[in-house]
Amino acid sequence: MNEIIVYILISLGTLFILLAAVGILRMPDLFLRISVTTKAATLGVGMILTGMALHFFETSITTRAIAIIVFLLLTAPIGAHLIGRASYFVGVPLWKKSLMDDLKDKYNRDNHNLDSSESQQKKEDSKDQASS
Amino acid sequence: MTIETYLTYIILPILSISALLVFIRFLIGPTLSDRVVALDLLITIGISTIAIYAMITNQPSFLDISMIFALIAFLGTVAFSYYLEKRKKNE
Numbered sequence: 001m002n003e004i005i006v007y008i009l010i011s012l013g014t015l016f017i018l019l020a021a022v023g024i025l026r027m028p029d030l031f032l033r034i035s036v037t038t039k040a041a042t043l044g045v046g047m048i049l050t051g052m053a054l055h056f057f058e059t060s061i062t063t064r065a066i067a068i069i070v071f072l073l074l075t076a077p078i079g080a081h082l083i084g085r086a087s088y089f090v091g092v093p094l095w096k097k098s099l100m101d102d103l104k105d106k107y108n109r110d111n112h113n114l115d116s117s118e119s120q121q122k123k124e125d126s127k128d129q130a131s132s
Numbered sequence: 133m134t135i136e137t138y139l140t141y142i143i144l145p146i147l148s149i150s151a152l153l154v155f156i157r158f159l160i161g162p163t164l165s166d167r168v169v170a171l172d173l174l175i176t177i178g179i180s181t182i183a184i185y186a187m188i189t190n191q192p193s194f195l196d197i198s199m200i201f202a203l204i205a206f207l208g209t210v211a212f213s214y215y216l217e218k219r220k221k222n223e
Contacts, residue, residue, distance in 0.1 A: 003135065010139070010184070014146050017177060021150030024157050024173055030165050033157075037169060041176045048180045052187055055135070064195045068179070071202050079172060079209035086213035087165035 006051045013047030016040050029095035030087055038080040042072055139188050147184065151177050168212045175205040 023036030046069050053065040094101060107114050151174065158170035179198045186194040 006135065007138065010143060013180065014143050017180060018146055018150045020173060021153040021177070024170060025153045030163065030169070033166065034169055037173045041173055045176055045180050045183075048183050052183045055187055056192055058192075061192045061195065064192075064199065068195070068199050068202055071199070071206075072176075072179075075202070075206040079206055079213075082213040083165055083168055083172075083209055083216075086217040087163070090165070090216055090219075092163050092165055 002054060002057070006055045009047050009051035009054070013044040013051065016044030016047065020044065029098070030092050031084060032095065034080050034084050038076050042076045045069075045072060136188050139184055143184055144181070144188075147177060147181050151181075164212075164216065168209060168216075172205055172209050175201055175208075 017040070020037045020040035023040065024033050027033045027036055049065040049069050053062045056062075088103065089107075154170050154173050154177065158167055158174065161167045161170060179201050182194050182198040182201070186192050
């Protein structure tokens with residue numbers, strides 16, 4: 001029974017890692033690539049490590065596997081967010097079929113702060129004046 | 133079929149193929165950010181390969197190395213994104 005669960009977990013984890021690899025090769029855009037690889041690879045590694053902990057079935061190995069899984073689950077989104085933010089500010093182009101870019105013209109190009117205070121308020125003021 | 137045979141002849145070749153696919157993106161990636169993302173995924177595949185190898189050779193002390201790999205991947209991504217942002221600002 002335990003063996004069958006180990007087989008299933010490791011095969012599914014390897015399948016997810018293969019899907020992540022195909023995704024990073026085939027996706028048209030940096031941000032889509034980040035979106036594919038972070039989720040699929042984290043799930044795949046988590047499944048493989050869980051299968052390995054079930055295969056050995058000892059306390060010390062299970063503790064190490066849980067430590068690695070928790071560390072990956074904590075750091076993968078942070079790393080993806082950091083690299084996505086930095087490459088958006090540097091000017092990596094979006095896919096040409098992208099429909100919307102919510103951050104466009106909403107940040108300061110020099111110090112990279114979200115700059116909704118001055119420009120947004122000016123726009124709202126002009127709108128108010130036009131309506132009144 | 134024992135689990136060692138299954139891991140050696142089916143799981144490890146699939147992991148190697150995915151590492152090759154990621155390495156193609158690492159070579160042709162148009163920008164530096166693509167290469168950083170590919171490096172991160174390459175280290176993640178390395179962690180799972182080490183876990184599979186620890187099961188094949190029945191030596192669980194390889195797991196410490198994969199923990200250090202996870203640390204290095206996170207630190208590398210953070211450092212690359214930090215200096216990517218700084219570089220554009222100073223030019």
